[in-house]
Amino acid sequence: MTREEAYQILNKYMAGDTHYIQHSLAVEAIMKGLAKRLSPGDEEYWGIAGLLHDLDELHCDWRNDIRTHGPKSVEILKEEGVDDPVLFGAILAHNPPNGKKAKTKIEYALLAADPMSGFIKAVAQIYPDRKIASVKPKSVMKRFNESRFAANANRTYMEAIEYTGLRLEDLIDISLEEMGKIAGEIDL
Numbered sequence: 001m002t003r004e005e006a007y008q009i010l011n012k013y014m015a016g017d018t019h020y021i022q023h024s025l026a027v028e029a030i031m032k033g034l035a036k037r038l039s040p041g042d043e044e045y046w047g048i049a050g051l052l053h054d055l056d057e058l059h060c061d062w063r064n065d066i067r068t069h070g071p072k073s074v075e076i077l078k079e080e081g082v083d084d085p086v087l088f089g090a091i092l093a094h095n096p097p098n099g100k101k102a103k104t105k106i107e108y109a110l111l112a113a114d115p116m117s118g119f120i121k122a123v124a125q126i127y128p129d130r131k132i133a134s135v136k137p138k139s140v141m142k143r144f145n146e147s148r149f150a151a152n153a154n155r156t157y158m159e160a161i162e163y164t165g166l167r168l169e170d171l172i173d174i175s176l177e178e179m180g181k182i183a184g185e186i187d188l
């Protein structure tokens, strides 16, 4: 699957939901940056995993059963003719309650990138201009250690980046840099 095909599938199933499309683009950007460090040459592929990780958001029954988030994306992708166990593994593992545990680098990367994208967005909202350009890595780390700040951003998942050999600080630096490059597209 090319990035263009993935983007078309995303738009088909997220049908104009700006919030989720921007979130998907942010996670794509972080995943590309992580691939540069962890799996050079696979930037586009890791990016596609980021882009599609929440594909079922409007189609699964997460309000009643969080375990459907992930498996439903795999079902949709299979209907679209995609058959890619590595991609499916990453999508499933980003939502541990469905039973799939992260084991590989791409799986840990996605598990960590997903909450980090929202967390950085929350930190940006503190600044008068609400821009990611105002956010310093140190400020992200400071807020990370304040458990009441963006309390539903899962710290444990973000820290899981350390299973890839990178540090949490690296994830923060990479996320700020990569989300910053597409700031206009993600309203930051």
Ligand SMILES: [Fe+2]
Pocket (backbone or CB within 6 Å): 023, 027, 053, 054, 114
């Ligand atoms: Fe997500």
